[in-house]
Amino acid sequence: MNVRHVRLLVWKxxxxxxxxxxxxxxxxxxxxxxLIMFGYVVAADVTHLPTAIVDLDHxxxxxxxxxxxxxxxxxxxxxxxxxxxxxxxxLDRGDVQVAIVIPDGTQAALDTGQVAGIGIVVDGAxxxxxxxxxxxxxxIIADLNQARAADLGAGxxxxxxxxxxxxxxxxxxxxxxxxxxxxxxxxxxxxMVVLSxxxxxxxxxxxxxxxxxTPVSRGEYLVGKLLPYGLLACAQSAITAFVGTWWxxxxxxxxxxxxxxxxxxxxxxxxxxxxxxSLVSRTRQQAQQTxxxxxxxxxxxxxxxxPIESMPAPIQPFTKLIPLTHAxxxxxxxxxxxxxxxxxxxxxxxxxxxxxxxxxxxxIAVRRRLSE
Amino acid sequence: xxxxxxxxxxVVKEFRHLLRDPRxxxxxxxxxxxxxxxxAYAISFDVRNVPTIVIDQxxxxxxxxxxxxxxxxxxxxxxxxxxxxxDVDGIFRRGEASVVVVVPAGFExxxxxxxxxxxxxxxxxxxxxxxxxxxxxALALNRLYGQQVAxxxxxxxxxxxxxxxxxxxxxxxxxxxDRQSSIFLIPGLVxxxxxxxxVQQTAVTVVxxxxxxxxxxxxxxxxTHTELIVGKLLPWTILAFFDMGMVVAVGMLVFGVxxxxxxxxxxVASLLFVFASLAMGVIVSTxxxxxxxxxxxxxxxxxxxxxxxxxxxxxxxxxxxxLQWVSSVFPARYMVDISRGVFLKGAGFSDEWPQLGxxxxxxxxxxxxxxxxxxxxxxx
Numbered sequence: 001m002n003v004r005h006v007r008l009l010v011w012k013x014x015x016x017x018x019x020x021x022x023x024x025x026x027x028x029x030x031x032x033x034x035l036i037m038f039g040y041v042v043a044a045d046v047t048h049l050p051t052a053i054v055d056l057d058h059x060x061x062x063x064x065x066x067x068x069x070x071x072x073x074x075x076x077x078x079x080x081x082x083x084x085x086x087x088x089x090x091l092d093r094g095d096v097q098v099a100i101v102i103p104d105g106t107q108a109a110l111d112t113g114q115v116a117g118i119g120i121v122v123d124g125a126x127x128x129x130x131x132x133x134x135x136x137x138x139x140i141i142a143d144l145n146q147a148r149a150a151d152l153g154a155g156x157x158x159x160x161x162x163x164x165x166x167x168x169x170x171x172x173x174x175x176x177x178x179x180x181x182x183x184x185x186x187x188x189x190x191x192m193v194v195l196s197x198x199x200x201x202x203x204x205x206x207x208x209x210x211x212x213x214t215p216v217s218r219g220e221y222l223v224g225k226l227l228p229y230g231l232l233a234c235a236q237s238a239i240t241a242f243v244g245t246w247w248x249x250x251x252x253x254x255x256x257x258x259x260x261x262x263x264x265x266x267x268x269x270x271x272x273x274x275x276x277x278s279l280v281s282r283t284r285q286q287a288q289q290t291x292x293x294x295x296x297x298x299x300x301x302x303x304x305x306x307p308i309e310s311m312p313a314p315i316q317p318f319t320k321l322i323p324l325t326h327a328x329x330x331x332x333x334x335x336x337x338x339x340x341x342x343x344x345x346x347x348x349x350x351x352x353x354x355x356x357x358x359x360x361x362x363x364i365a366v367r368r369r370l371s372e
Numbered sequence: 373x374x375x376x377x378x379x380x381x382x383v384v385k386e387f388r389h390l391l392r393d394p395r396x397x398x399x400x401x402x403x404x405x406x407x408x409x410x411x412a413y414a415i416s417f418d419v420r421n422v423p424t425i426v427i428d429q430x431x432x433x434x435x436x437x438x439x440x441x442x443x444x445x446x447x448x449x450x451x452x453x454x455x456x457x458x459d460v461d462g463i464f465r466r467g468e469a470s471v472v473v474v475v476p477a478g479f480e481x482x483x484x485x486x487x488x489x490x491x492x493x494x495x496x497x498x499x500x501x502x503x504x505x506x507x508x509x510a511l512a513l514n515r516l517y518g519q520q521v522a523x524x525x526x527x528x529x530x531x532x533x534x535x536x537x538x539x540x541x542x543x544x545x546x547x548x549x550d551r552q553s554s555i556f557l558i559p560g561l562v563x564x565x566x567x568x569x570x571v572q573q574t575a576v577t578v579v580x581x582x583x584x585x586x587x588x589x590x591x592x593x594x595x596t597h598t599e600l601i602v603g604k605l606l607p608w609t610i611l612a613f614f615d616m617g618m619v620v621a622v623g624m625l626v627f628g629v630x631x632x633x634x635x636x637x638x639x640v641a642s643l644l645f646v647f648a649s650l651a652m653g654v655i656v657s658t659x660x661x662x663x664x665x666x667x668x669x670x671x672x673x674x675x676x677x678x679x680x681x682x683x684x685x686x687x688x689x690x691x692x693x694x695l696q697w698v699s700s701v702f703p704a705r706y707m708v709d710i711s712r713g714v715f716l717k718g719a720g721f722s723d724e725w726p727q728l729g730x731x732x733x734x735x736x737x738x739x740x741x742x743x744x745x746x747x748x749x750x751x752x
Contacts, residue, residue, distance in 0.1 A: 023665040026672070033672055036695070041680045044690040045500075113526075115519060128417040129687060131505065138508035145515050163490065164510045167464060169497035172504055189671065197664050282393075284663050285576055289399040292572070296407060300414045307501060309421060311414050333467060336498040343465040 005216050009224020017228070023194075027232055031186050031239040038182050039248050042305055043174035046132040051075040052096040054084055059107035065118065068144055069100055074136040087121060097123045098133040110148075168337050169251075176251065179244035180331035181304040183263065184324060186240050187233040188270045189295070194229050195274030196291040199366065200284050208370075218370045222363070226271055237263060254334030258341060262330035265351040269323040272358035279365050298322050303329075323358075326350045378595050382603025386577070390607070400573065404565045404615045405622060411561050412627060415685050419505040421449040425469040427460075428453055434480035438491075441517055442473060447509045460494055470496045471506045483521055555630075558623040559715035560684040563707035565619055566642065567649045570612050571674035574605060574653025575666040578746075582657075597747045605650045612646045632718035638711065641728055644735045645707040649674070651738035652703075658745040677702040684708055703738075706731040 017024050053069060055062045070077045078096055081087060090096045101119030109116035120137040122130040169176045202208040211221060241259075244250045273294060281287035300306065301315065302324035308316060319325050326347035333339035341348065390397045426439050442448040451469055460472050474492040482489035493510040495503045595603075623629040656673060660666035680686060681695065682704035688696060699705050706727040713719030713727075721728070 020662045020665060022659065022661050023668070026665055026668050030668065030672060033676065037676050037680050040695055041686055041691050044686065044692075046687065046690045048689065113523075115516070128685070131417045131419060131501065135505045135508040138512050139504075142508065142511035142515060164493040164495065164507050164514075166495045166497040166503055166507065167460075169500065169503075172497055172500040174500045177498055177500060190668070193667050193671070194664055197667075201663075281395075283396075285580060286393060286395050288572075288576060288663065288667050289396050289403075293399055293403060293406065296403075297410055300410045306415050307417065307419070307499065309423075309502065310418050315413060329467060332498055333465065337465050337496075339465040339467075343462065343467075346466075 002220060005220045006224050006227070009216065009220060010227050013225065013228040027190055027236065030190065031236045032243070034182055034186050035179070035240060035243050038178045039175050043178040045174055046129055047073050048076045049074060049098050049129055049133050050078045050096045052079040052081060052087060052090050052099040053077055054081055054087065054099060054101045056084070056104040057102045057106040061107045061110060062102040065100065065102055065144060068140050072140065091121070091123055097129045098137065100137065175248045176336055177332050179240070179248055179250045180335040181328040182244070183237045183240050183331055184266055184327040185299070185304055186236045187263065187267060188298070188324060190233045190236055191229060191267065191270045192274040192291050192295055195271055196277040196281070196287045197284050198225055199275065199278040199369070200281050200287045204284060212370070218367050221370070222366060230267060230271070233267065250335060252335055253338035255340070258334045258344065259331060262327055262348070262351065265355045266323055266327040268355040268359040269351070272362035275362040275366055276358070279369055298324050301325070320350070323351060323354045375596070375599055378599050379603040379606070382595065382600060383606045386604060386607040400569060400611055401615065401618070404569065404619050407565050408558065408561055408619050408622060411557055415557055417501055419502050420447060422447060422471055422502050422506050423469040424448040424450050424471040424473065425463055426450055426453045427472065427474045429477045430475050430479035432480035434483055435475045438475065438479065438517060439473070441513060445509070445513065464496045470499055470502050471510070486525055555627060556716070557684065558627055558629045559711040560682065560708040562616055562619050562623070563645065563704055563711050564678040564682060564684055566612055566616055566646060567678045567704055568674050569615055570608060570646055570649035571653040571656065572667070572670040573608055574650050575656040575660065575670045576663060577604065578654060578657035579660060579663050579666045598743065601654065601743060601746055608650060609646055613642070616642060629715055631715055633714035634720040637719070637721050637724060637728070638714045641707060641710045641731060644731045645703055648703040648731065648735040648738045651735070651742035654742035654746055655738070658749045678704045681705065682708045700730070703731055703734045706734070
């Protein structure tokens with residue numbers, strides 16, 4: 001391996017990049033677009049859910065419940081219909097997404113020491129609102145119960161005093177988990193899209209043969225090809241991490257080394273996948289199509305946006321086969337929880353395995369193809 | 373040869389390109405189905421089976437009965453018990469569970485003696501959605517369990533039970549009781565998939581022509597710019613409609629999505645939307661000097677806004693106002709709205725005309741820009 005050769009090749013890639021300044025610009029703008037999209041859209045915490053309250057009890061308690069729901073930012077009480085039947089049209093038209101039904105006899109039940117059911121009706125069509133609405137509503141009712149118990153001196157009664165507390169990310173802000181995963185995703189998109197084109201492009205334009213009439217060896221060619229884009233992708237991740245912690249205030253409690261190691265291993269797998277796609281494609285259009293086909297399931301199934309636990313059980317084992325899944329676990333754990341290397345042994349082992357298999361296969365395949 | 377013949381010649385040429393590259397054709401036809409299956413099955417925020425670890429330091433019949441309630445509900449998935457309280461941090465850091473329940477020693481003694489038994493429920497906040505639900509469910513569960521305990525005790529003591537009552541949240545889900553997101557998602561997906569296919573494909577085919585220097589040859593032929601663009605876009609329009617037909621068919625047959633509203637409205641809107649997306653593809657292609665760039669830009673302009681700013685999976689009401697404005701610049705949100713209205717709510721022209729109007733306006737502007745930019749690009 002001749003350092004001068006590699007340097008020349010890297011320089012050649014950069015010259016090519018300069019000819020296509022748009023790519024460089026787009027690649028540098030990308031982290032910001034992603035940050036805005038994921039930081040503000042995906043991580044937007046659902047509040048102001050349009051809500052209807054049906055008070056059939058007209059009692060002190062029902063009024064308490066009403067005011068508890070009206071006074072939080074989570075619910076926007078839009079309607080107070082007199083009958084439960086009226087909910088049908090409200091939910092149908094999408095005017096409300098949540099409805100609270102206080103049945104007749106709630107106060108009476110409470111007065112005799114019974115448990116009174118409060119209906120929480122959610123529009124199941126919208127997965128996020130229904131899940132979040134349910135938990136907010138349950139929380140409010142739990143608070144009401146607590147206040148009531150304290151008023152009545154129920155502290156004297158036996159029972160269970162559950163102290164529920166949240167550890168790490170106490171504010172439960174979604175940005176804090178979204179942005180760490182973004183580091184890996186940005187890197188993946190760039191490397192896979194660019195590298196999948198790399199070898200096909202030189203082959204399409206016939207410059208690959210010219211390259212090998214020069215004294216450049218195959219190893220040097222590869223390093224020269226991968227290094228510039230690797231650096232570019234690292235810059236993207238660094239921008240994402242910086243803006244994430246500085247602008248979005250994502251806490252960083254872990255070790256920089258673990259993040260870097262995880263990203264490096266992950267980078268090898270994405271480079272490998274990009275090169276493999278490049279090799280099995282005859283034209284650039286094919287390569288681009290194939291990469292879309294490969295990237296989309298990786299994105300969706302990695303748990304980066306949609307929680308893996310919510311996926312159907314038969315799909316869940318497959319998510320382990322996606323490198324991004326493990327990269328996201330590592331990044332989240334080290335940003336938010338400060339996990340150490342020992343804690344993250346499992347995802348790291350997966351990534352090492354993927355890096356060896358995928359990157360190794362890609363290198364062998366590229367060398368074989370280049371020798372032809 | 374008149375204009376129509378020339379356009380047809382280009383259409384035939386484009387189809388020949390496609391047939392010569394069956395893999396691209398296969399991807400164009402299969403990708404939408406793959407996307408639909410993925411989205412329909414994987415997009416869900418519904419939390420269930422939250423991995424839970426119980427640390428029972430009391431080890432009495434009472435504590436075991438209490439712990440049992442966690443497994444019973446279906447929300448918590450008790451994965452086993454850990455040794456000591458000091459282990460909680462380790463459990464979270466290793467990601468073994470999202471909820472840890474600690475029942476300290478003395479649980480049974482407290483309950484039988486009529487005191488309050490302390491229990492710790494610690495939730496890992498690094499998955500906010502699961503944490504929020506875990507918190508709420510744990511509170512409700514403990515409340516209910518406490519009431520049972522109090523009732524039993526009060527009865528034994530012959531006391532007034534009035535303080536033992538409480539409110540019990542009973543959740544009912546309407547429309548979609550299984551909380552399957554697919555029925556809600558698929559109408560929106562139709563729009564987003566159309567957009568991704570159209571923008572990406574046109575962007576790339578136009579750039580490719582330039583890359584291979586066949587664009588110059590086109591210019592010396594008697595074909596005008598408009599004819600060339602129409603000829604290039606027509607095959608993709610046909611393919612896009614074919615894709616859409618497939619997605620709708622699978623959605624209705626496999627996922628049981630109802631089609632309640634006006635089919636004509638859906639077709640008109642789709643036509644406008646397809647043209648708008650194709651125009652966007654052409655615009656990208658005129659800006660991007662190379663295929664990689666076209667690709668990355670198409671991803672950024674079609675895929676992300678299509679998926680995120682269309683209201684498909686993330687409600688538009690909860691995003692910042694500025695981004696809501698940005699979202700109105702992308703046609704996807706109008707189409708998602710129309711498609712959803714037609715499929716799920718039985719909407720017709722009278723319900724969706726503002727969206728249809730916006731879409732039409734968008735399409736006209738985008739097509740105009742596309743033709744202008746393309747002509748300028750070819751001339752230089």
